[in-house]
Amino acid sequence: MSELIRLFITGGTFDKEYNESNGQLFFKDTHLRDMLRLGRNLVEVEVRTLMMVDSLEMDDEDRQLILNQCRKCERSRIIITHGTDTMEETAALLGKNITNKTIILTGAMVPYAFGSSDGLFNMGSAMAFVQSLPHGVYIAMNGRFFNWDNVRKNKQACIFEEIKTSSP
Amino acid sequence: MSELIRLFITGGTFDKEYNESNGQLFFKDTHLRDMLRLGRNLVEVEVRTLMMVDSLEMDDEDRQLILNQCRKCERSRIIITHGTDTMEETAALLGKNITNKTIILTGAMVPYAFGSSDGLFNMGSAMAFVQSLPHGVYIAMNGRFFNWDNVRKNKQACIFEEIKTSSP
Amino acid sequence: MSELIRLFITGGTFDKEYNESNGQLFFKDTHLRDMLRLGRNLVEVEVRTLMMVDSLEMDDEDRQLILNQCRKCERSRIIITHGTDTMEETAALLGKNITNKTIILTGAMVPYAFGSSDGLFNMGSAMAFVQSLPHGVYIAMNGRFFNWDNVRKNKQACIFEEIKTSSP
Amino acid sequence: MSELIRLFITGGTFDKEYNESNGQLFFKDTHLRDMLRLGRNLVEVEVRTLMMVDSLEMDDEDRQLILNQCRKCERSRIIITHGTDTMEETAALLGKNITNKTIILTGAMVPYAFGSSDGLFNMGSAMAFVQSLPHGVYIAMNGRFFNWDNVRKNKQACIFEEIKTSSP
Numbered sequence: 001m002s003e004l005i006r007l008f009i010t011g012g013t014f015d016k017e018y019n020e021s022n023g024q025l026f027f028k029d030t031h032l033r034d035m036l037r038l039g040r041n042l043v044e045v046e047v048r049t050l051m052m053v054d055s056l057e058m059d060d061e062d063r064q065l066i067l068n069q070c071r072k073c074e075r076s077r078i079i080i081t082h083g084t085d086t087m088e089e090t091a092a093l094l095g096k097n098i099t100n101k102t103i104i105l106t107g108a109m110v111p112y113a114f115g116s117s118d119g120l121f122n123m124g125s126a127m128a129f130v131q132s133l134p135h136g137v138y139i140a141m142n143g144r145f146f147n148w149d150n151v152r153k154n155k156q157a158c159i160f161e162e163i164k165t166s167s168p
Numbered sequence: 169m170s171e172l173i174r175l176f177i178t179g180g181t182f183d184k185e186y187n188e189s190n191g192q193l194f195f196k197d198t199h200l201r202d203m204l205r206l207g208r209n210l211v212e213v214e215v216r217t218l219m220m221v222d223s224l225e226m227d228d229e230d231r232q233l234i235l236n237q238c239r240k241c242e243r244s245r246i247i248i249t250h251g252t253d254t255m256e257e258t259a260a261l262l263g264k265n266i267t268n269k270t271i272i273l274t275g276a277m278v279p280y281a282f283g284s285s286d287g288l289f290n291m292g293s294a295m296a297f298v299q300s301l302p303h304g305v306y307i308a309m310n311g312r313f314f315n316w317d318n319v320r321k322n323k324q325a326c327i328f329e330e331i332k333t334s335s336p
Numbered sequence: 337m338s339e340l341i342r343l344f345i346t347g348g349t350f351d352k353e354y355n356e357s358n359g360q361l362f363f364k365d366t367h368l369r370d371m372l373r374l375g376r377n378l379v380e381v382e383v384r385t386l387m388m389v390d391s392l393e394m395d396d397e398d399r400q401l402i403l404n405q406c407r408k409c410e411r412s413r414i415i416i417t418h419g420t421d422t423m424e425e426t427a428a429l430l431g432k433n434i435t436n437k438t439i440i441l442t443g444a445m446v447p448y449a450f451g452s453s454d455g456l457f458n459m460g461s462a463m464a465f466v467q468s469l470p471h472g473v474y475i476a477m478n479g480r481f482f483n484w485d486n487v488r489k490n491k492q493a494c495i496f497e498e499i500k501t502s503s504p
Numbered sequence: 505m506s507e508l509i510r511l512f513i514t515g516g517t518f519d520k521e522y523n524e525s526n527g528q529l530f531f532k533d534t535h536l537r538d539m540l541r542l543g544r545n546l547v548e549v550e551v552r553t554l555m556m557v558d559s560l561e562m563d564d565e566d567r568q569l570i571l572n573q574c575r576k577c578e579r580s581r582i583i584i585t586h587g588t589d590t591m592e593e594t595a596a597l598l599g600k601n602i603t604n605k606t607i608i609l610t611g612a613m614v615p616y617a618f619g620s621s622d623g624l625f626n627m628g629s630a631m632a633f634v635q636s637l638p639h640g641v642y643i644a645m646n647g648r649f650f651n652w653d654n655v656r657k658n659k660q661a662c663i664f665e666e667i668k669t670s671s672p
Contacts, residue, residue, distance in 0.1 A: 016359075018450055018452075020494045023349060024361075025359070036311075038286065039288075039289025039290070039311065040286040040289070040327075042310045042328075043311040043312055109356045110354050113451060114354055114449050114451070115619075116449065117206075118208040120289050121206065121209070121289070121292035121295075122292060124290060124294075124295075125295055126296075127289075127296075128293040128311070129296045129300060132296070132300035132301050133300050142209055142210045142211075143207065143209040143210055143295045143296070144210050144211055156357075158356045158357055186615065186620075188662045189659060189660075191517060192529075193527070277524045278522050278524060281618050282522055282617050282618055282619070283618070284522075326524045372647075374621075374625065375622050375625025376613060376625075376646040376663075377625070378648050378663060378664075379647040445544060454542060454544040456625050456628065457542065457624050457625070457627060457631075458628060459628065460629040460630075460631075461628040461631055461632040462632075463628075463632075463647045464629040464636070464644065464647070464649070465636060469636050477546075478544040478545055478546045478547075479543065479545040479628070479632070481632070481635070495546060496546075
């Protein structure tokens with residue numbers, strides 16, 4: 001439990017900021033440190049920014065970079081902040097290739113800079129899941145967690161859900 | 169994982185509000201539902217308010233009531249929001265008496281109504297821990313979790329910490 | 337002073353919201369009522385939404401509509417919320433045509449939905465200027481006010497400024 | 505209009521903070537600079553903290569100090585942040601003694617540190633009124649302004665109101 005957590009930042013809705021001069025959303029700096037400070041997080045973390053991109057613009061090379069970083073990371077517990085649009089793709093690549101670590105992908109439906117962001121809640125969950133779930137790759141969003149091989153983003157409803165629900 | 173979570177509210181810093189007419193903090197309504205909405209929580213929860221008190225004012229009877237509610241609750245996963253000052257006492261009473269459920273006590277160092285509250289982060293963590301930790305009674309605060317029999321509030325530093333740290 | 341204020345809404349940065357499904361900013365409902373509630377505004381106001389547009393997309397017809405509404409409005413004190421990009425154009429049209437009313441155009445550099453918005457401060461100023469300035473058409477932004485015929489948006493610096501500064 | 509504004513801080517609800525170790529509200533630092541930054545205020549101001557007290561605890565000496573500071577201040581436009589409970593008393597002392605300056609007393613019903621504070625709106629109004637009202641001493645709260653000799657706090661309703669309303 002007192003094991004150090006590695007936190008990789010890749011961008012996504014989480015970190016979008018408002019650009020006053022053109023009215024567009026863009027990436028400036030990550031809000032991760034602000035969020036951990038606000039949550040008064042007491043778990044030791046190492047934060048490293050891998051990229052700052054919209055997940056719709058992530059390509060195979062980007063995902064390969066994330067995989068390589070997770071592989072060579074000496075920590076066995078990793079959180080990755082990620083855009084929600086292709087989060088399941090990155091999770092699948094990691095899940096097929098890494099089985100000896102607990103990796104949590106998380107993000108936000110609304111940028112942290114908005115008053116109405118779900119980001120802090122998600123970050124709190126990710127921090128808890130990364131400490132308590134067995135080795136595997138998971139997506140953690142809005143209180144729930146999903147195995148990498150049974151999750152999709154329902155773009156209509158803007159929620160993550162299981163692909164196949166277990167029969168009762 | 170899709171099991172319904174029971175959420176008991178007992179008050180605490182979490183839910184303190186500002187009283188304009190006398191400038192004091194007081195309890196009005198719980199902010200739990202607002203917090204779950206902001207976090208876009210998708211885990212099914214049943215919220216029940218047991219009391220709205222400062223945990224310094226909780227007496228044995230109050231704690232017995234919480235114990236009884238946890239006992240007779242048909243759910244095996246329970247979150248309790250609680251003031252931080254005597255959270256460890258309530259956790260101890262529950263821990264000694266209930267072993268077949270996962271119970272998470274959580275709270276906030278700063279009221280949710282303040283912009284600087286750690287409440288949403290803690291709530292996100294509690295929601296995750298209650299789904300992923302084995303049966304037992306835990307305190308979850310500021311990213312960490314503690315077993316009921318090895319935790320104290322360091323009132324000087326305003327943090328929760330282990331009583332005895334495991335030797336290396 | 338107790339005279340009723342008319343408040344016309346035309347959209348602008350003020351009222352932009354985050355669209356979760358595509359990550360773009362868009363107009364849903366005005367935040368004006370929320371802002372007045374947060375400010376605990378006690379001045380009587382009548383709010384009317386004329387349009388909800390980005391001021392870059394306002395055309396002559398839109399501006400004519402605003403002019404007509406200001407003309408036929410029976411109140412002599414009017415606030416207009418407006419996008420900042422063409423605020424000076426609308427102010428000029430109104431200023432050339434209306435001289436018997438106090439009209440304040442205001443807006444925000446950052447949408448109200450963002451935690452970092454200047455909107456509430458600007459709204460407070462607009463409410464004060466509309467009650468205290470003599471008849472005329474003004475832009476009120478970031479604590480300052482400008483006559484309609486001596487103001488421009490400095491798009492580089494994202495501030496409003498006087499075109500010609502008075503010689504000392 | 506481009507004249508420099510003097511801003512005196514005396515404390516009040518405006519600046520109350522939450523003390524985590526005892527759960528009480530207290531004064532630490534003023535939030536005035538944060539508020540002006542959030543409002544992207546472009547009016548030149550000189551901020552000076554005179555005291556940091558609850559206005560219920562202000563005594564004659566404190567008020568005399570405020571009066572002296574206003575008198576000897578070389579600026580003719582002054583904003584004073586002040587607790588609401590005795591704001592009218594300080595306004596009366598200033599009003600009886602100073603007639604050649606525009607002085608605005610303002611405050612907040614809810615501390616700025618709370619998400620639900622009216623502080624930023626009031627500060628926006630105060631900044632506008634101080635530039636646009638004729639010489640005199642005024643209380644500016646919640647969009648309205650009152651002459652020092654015709655205002656009281658209605659403690660039941662938590663609003664400021666005129667003592668005598670003008671007959672129609």
